[in-house]
Amino acid sequence: MGEFDQLYREVILDHYKNPRNHGLLEPADAHAEGQNPLCGDEISVSVRLGEGDVIEEVGFDGRGCAISQAATSMLSDLVKGKTAEEVAVMPKEALLDELGIPLTPVRLKCAILGLGVLKLALHKARGTPLPEEWGTSSRDLVLE
Amino acid sequence: MFFGRATAAFEGARQKIRAFINAPEAREVIFTRNATEGLNLVAYAWGLSNLGPGDVVLVTELEHHSNFVPWQYIAKRTGAAFQMIPLDENGELDLATLDALEHTGDIKVVATGLVSNALGTINPVQRLGAWAHERGAIIVVDAAQAAPHRKLDVQALGCDFLAFSAHKMCGPSGVGALWGRAELLEAMEPFNLGGHMIRKVEFEETTWGDLPHKFEAGTSPIAEAVGFGAAIDYLDAVGLDAIEQHEHELAGYALTLLGELPWIELYGPPPERRAGIVSFNVTGIHPHDVAQVLDFEGIAIRAGHHCCQPLMRKLGVAATNRASFYLYTIPEEIDRLVAGLHRVKTSLG
Numbered sequence: 033m034g035e036f037d038q039l040y041r042e043v044i045l046d047h048y049k050n051p052r053n054h055g056l057l058e059p060a061d062a063h064a065e066g067q068n069p070l071c072g073d074e075i076s077v078s079v080r081l082g083e084g085d086v087i088e089e090v091g092f093d094g095r096g097c098a099i100s101q102a103a104t105s106m107l108s109d110l111v112k113g114k115t116a117e118e119v120a121v122m123p124k125e126a127l128l129d130e131l132g133i134p135l136t137p138v139r140l141k142c143a144i145l146g147l148g149v150l151k152l153a154l155h156k157a158r159g160t161p162l163p164e165e166w167g168t169s170s171r172d173l174v175l176e
Numbered sequence: 177m178f179f180g181r182a183t184a185a186f187e188g189a190r191q192k193i194r195a196f197i198n199a200p201e202a203r204e205v206i207f208t209r210n211a212t213e214g215l216n217l218v219a220y221a222w223g224l225s226n227l228g229p230g231d232v233v234l235v236t237e238l239e240h241h242s243n244f245v246p247w248q249y250i251a252k253r254t255g256a257a258f259q260m261i262p263l264d265e266n267g268e269l270d271l272a273t274l275d276a277l278e279h280t281g282d283i284k285v286v287a288t289g290l291v292s293n294a295l296g297t298i299n300p301v302q303r304l305g306a307w308a309h310e311r312g313a314i315i316v317v318d319a320a321q322a323a324p325h326r327k328l329d330v331q332a333l334g335c336d337f338l339a340f341s342a343h344k345m346c347g348p349s350g351v352g353a354l355w356g357r358a359e360l361l362e363a364m365e366p367f368n369l370g371g372h373m374i375r376k377v378e379f380e381e382t383t384w385g386d387l388p389h390k391f392e393a394g395t396s397p398i399a400e401a402v403g404f405g406a407a408i409d410y411l412d413a414v415g416l417d418a419i420e421q422h423e424h425e426l427a428g429y430a431l432t433l434l435g436e437l438p439w440i441e442l443y444g445p446p447p448e449r450r451a452g453i454v455s456f457n458v459t460g461i462h463p464h465d466v467a468q469v470l471d472f473e474g475i476a477i478r479a480g481h482h483c484c485q486p487l488m489r490k491l492g493v494a495a496t497n498r499a500s501f502y503l504y505t506i507p508e509e510i511d512r513l514v515a516g517l518h519r520v521k522t523s524l525g
Contacts, residue, residue, distance in 0.1 A: 035472045036523065045524070071464050071480060072494020095494075097462035098524060142464065 039133050040098065043106075048098040053108035057091040062116070062157035066149040068141055073100040077108075077149045079157070085116040090150070097142050099135075104146025106130055111150065120154045122147070186398050189405030190388070193353050196408050197319075197338065198329040203387040204361060206354040207396050211320035212242040214339030214354030215287075217391060218316050219246035221367040222337075222360065223285070229255040232281040234313075236261045236269055236299070237490055238292045241483040243318040247287050257281050261288075263490055267295040267444040274307060283313045290322035290333075294482040294498065295444035296427065296453030298322075305334040314360065320344055320352075324502065325423060325451050327416040330355055342400065347407030351400035354391075361387050368393035419503045423452030426501040430454045430510045437514075439521060443491060452501035455482075458517060461524050463495040469523065473516040475509070 056063075060078035067074045073096030082088040090108040094101060107127055111119045124144050128135070135143055155162045187202075194202040208214040223246075227233065233251040235244050237260050251258035259277050264270045269288075277283075286308040290301050305315040314336040319328060323340035330338050337360070341352040366373055366384055373393040375383040384390045411419070428447040434440045434456060443455045458466050463479035470477055478498045481488045488494060499513055 036469060039468065040523065048524075071462075072488075073462075074494075095462075097464040099465075139464075139468075 039139075041133055044098065044102045044131065044133065047102035047105040051092075051101060051105040053090050053092060053105065055091050056093050057089055060091070062153040064149050064153035064156055066145060066152065068096070068100070068145050070138075071097065071142065073097060073142055073145055075100065075104055075146045075149045077104070077146065077153050079116075079150070079153055081116055081157070085158075087111050087114055087116060087119060092146065092149075094146075096145070099133075099139055100142040100145050103127065103131055103143045104149075107146050107150060116154045116158060120151055120158065120160065122151075182398055185402045185405075186396065189401045189408075192405040192408045193355075196328065196412070197323075197355055198331055199355050200331065201358060204355055204358050206356070206361075206388045206391040207401050208339070208352045208354050209350060209397070210341040210343070210352040211318060211339040212341075212352075214337075214352055215243050215316065215318060216246045217354055217367040218337045218339075218356070219250045221364045221391075222314070223247070223250040224254065225365055227251065227254040227256040227284055230281050231256040231284040232259055232277070233257070233285045233287070234259050234261060234277060234283055235287045236289070237263045237486055238267070238269065238295065238297060238299070239287065239289060239484070239486070240293050240318060240320070241485070242320070243287050243289060243316070244486065247285065256284065260486070263487070266446070267292070267297050268449065269297075269299055269304075271300070271303070278311070283308065283311045285314055285316060287316045287318070289318040289320075290328075290338075291319075291325065291451045291453075292444075292484075292487075293321040293453070294484040294487055294496070295455050296450035297445050298449055298451060301333050301335060305336075309334070321451070321453075324411070324419075325416075326420045336360055342404035342407055345404075345407050346410055348400045348403040351397045351404050353404070358387060361391070366390055366393070370394050372396075414503060420451075422503060423501050423505075426505055426507065426510060427452045427454060429507055430499060430501070430513070433510065433514050434517075437517070439525070440517065443496060452505075454499045455496045456499075457493060457496055458520055458525075461520060463497045465524055466497050466517070466520050469520045470513070470516045473512065473519060475513050475516050477513075 057078040057080055061081040062079040065076040075094035077092045080089040092104050127147050190202050190205050193205050233247045233256050235247050248258050261269050286304055288299050291298055308315040316337040317335045319338050319340040324345040337356045339354045343349040370393040373385050373390050375385050431447055439459045441457045467477050467479035480495050
């Protein structure tokens with residue numbers, strides 16, 4: 033397999049060109065925005081929670097590279113049916129395994145931007161502090 | 177006499193830099209870590225003592241952060257106003273705005289790049305310098321993107337300070353040079369303090385050494401400076417005029433080829449007023465993806481904001497792709513760039 037096909041796997045290109053759950057939900061139970069100031073990727077995420085804080089619907093909007101947009105699209109499918117509590121502490125490896133592509137440190141930040149924003153939305157909604165790795169003081173991600 | 181040999185090589189490099197920029201005197205050439213440090217030196221050592229409320233520091237919308245952020249910061253610290261010469265639609269400085277900017281206070285500093293690292297725009301530094309001097313202001317030139325690519329003459333440019341880095345000129349990283357007019361450097365406070373920059377140290381008081389040592393505290397990057405000199409020998413042997421001509425032809429060729437593609441957006445001035453830099457976007461595809469796919473094809477470009485966030489805001493984009501050409505670039509590589517962009521378009525578009 034060539035380098036191109038390793039990174040831009042068919043499933044990645046599919047999510048990039050046909051993003052799932054695209055568009056923000058109105059109203060929503062949780063919402064957050066974030067950006068990667070180094071490359072200008074932007075993601076907004078909104079979530080609707082059902083009984084027992086189960087994630088029923090996720091909607092996202094954003095602009096940026098294929099990796100950041102495809103990863104957020106895949107994430108939005110991945111977390112449906114899980115509880116907010118589960119997702120708020122979900123390790124990034126869970127998403128990276130799903131992506132299944134080799135990432136340089138720079139592209140890794142693209143890949144996990146959506147996850148950071150989703151976690152922020154859930155922590156905000158639950159009133160719990162964001163884990164340190166997603167702290168707003170990080171130079172890599174600006175979460176609002 | 178290792179000591180003597182090292183000093184001779186180090187000072188020899190200073191002489192080469194003096195000749196390279198046609199500076200009147202070698203003592204006006206200060207070794208720095210890079211252009212950024214040279215520009216900070218001026219912003220701090222000149223700016224802190226010469227700026228205050230009612231004064232205006234003027235930068236350009238095209239500026240690299242290294243000649244933008246220090247001035248923004250020092251203006252804030254001193255209470256001076258911070259203003260920006262805006263760009264026109266071609267990515268060139270809109271000098272018609274100078275009259276209006278003059279009414280914002282006493283113009284004290286004009287800080288500008290000679291060549292834009294992001295668009296390749298060649299700025300009218302001579303004209304800006306004359307305008308600044310008529311108003312009693314100084315002009316500080318970031319020549320990091322100009323020094324490798326075109327002949328520099330600080331006297332013909334009519335500037336007061338000029339900074340550049342060796343690592344953009346086939347030289348080593350970790351060394352750069354700041355040139356300043358002797359009378360200004362002599363009147364300035366020091367920047368870094370410590371060893372080597374003193375005349376006499378007593379408990380009550382310390383006096384400063386002569387130029388250039390006053391601005392070279394601590395052990396200098398001696399090996400790097402000698403490497404800087406070797407890079408200048410190399411560039412002189414090739415000839416800066418030949419390099420400029422070569423890059424000009426490449427930029428013109430690239431602009432012609434890319435201009436034929438309706439899905440490419442080009443930024444910057446026409447070829448006659450730009451250096452060997454072509455900044456562009458592929459419609460609908462993020463520059464990081466463009467650069468990544470080109471990288472797979474063996475083509476290295478830069479994708480990002482190029483340390484020019486005010487410019488990106490003006491262009492209304494988060495980032496651009498930038499192809500830059502130097503003396504080793506050949507036209508076939510531009511053909512490969514164009515072929516690579518077609519691949520980007522078909523695979524990600």
